[in-house]
Amino acid sequence: MKHFLDIHKTDQSELRSIIDNAASMKAARSGRPRGAPDDEQPLKDHMVALIFEKPSTRTRVSFDVGVRQMGGQTMVLSGSDMQLGHGETIADTARVLSRYVDLIMIRTFEEQTLLEMAEYATVPVINGLTDRTHPCQIMADILTFEEHNGPIKGKRVVWSGDGNNVFASFAHAAKQFDFDLVFTGPETLEPEQALDGLYTTIRDPNEAVKGADLVVTDTWVSMHDPQSARERRHNQLRGYQVNEALMAKAKSDALFMHCLPAHRNEEATNAVMDGPNSVVFDEAENRLHAQKSIMRWCLEK
Ligand code: CP
Ligand code: NVA
DSSP states (O other), X not given: OOOBOOGGGSOHHHHHHHHHHHHHHHHHTTTSOTTSOOXXXXXXXXXXXXXXXXXXXXXXXXXXXXHHXXXXXXXXXXXXXXXXXXXXXXXXXXXXXXXXXXXXXXXXXXXXXXXXXXXXXXXOEEEOOOSSOOHHHHHHHHHHHHHHHSOOTTOEEEEESOOOHHHHHHHHHHHHHTOEEEEESOGGGOOOGGGTTSOXXXXXXXXXXXXXXXXXXOOSSOTTSOGGGHHHHHHXXXXXXXXXXXXXXXXXXXEEEEOSOOOBTTTBOHHHHTSTTBOHHHHHHHHHHHHHHHHHHHXXX
């Protein structure tokens, strides 16, 4: 059985084939209405559970649409409405769901919830974001980069801001896809130690972005961060805002990415978000194509 739990837990060759298949599946649908089925229906007669313990727009809609395009059906479940949120163990929930559905996608808080779900489920489990990582996002980001600027291998990716869950999956990807990753952000919001060796830190954002092929940022306050930390984080991160002056120091064809949702004119200015280097909406679209490829891979024997 193949779970998609994290980028560093999936073989390099498998990751590459997931990206390449995503590109082919996307091309095969070009110009067709969103609701039209794919020619190939690998999820025909398959039922997929999409569990959300945190809010979501992109993950929720892209998984739902992707399953339907591939011939399957979905049920979207909110963690708080399930017994999971009322004391049933994750292991029991995993065992029960495996009797009904063919695939489980879960967005949750603790990484341990995801790992326990995968340990006890007898169907594939996909990580739709935890406090620690967001692998589906970064698969979409790599697909997006390569569509615009060719192979990511050997390229320089600069992350400006909070060393959070999305950054962590970028760090895992840097090793698996062989690109250079630079973190620029305050010492207090440095990525977790487990990621040491996967990226370099350059404290000054103006230095960090020199020669960048891709500049990335994310919200300054993630869903798992206490709202009470908001003001402090804004003060710490203000100097790492991605604005036109910062983008001007990257390569002229550097792309700008943000997983969204964005807090407009906070982590990035509107001029950058809506500017010529921004690919944020292609990135959002590619969640659909990347995840379809991930689900197909999970269900392949
Ligand atoms: N980027 C992302 O995962 O967005 P949602 O929280 O809307 O799913
Ligand atoms: N870092 C953000 C990503 C949202 C898609 C969060 O965890 O809230």
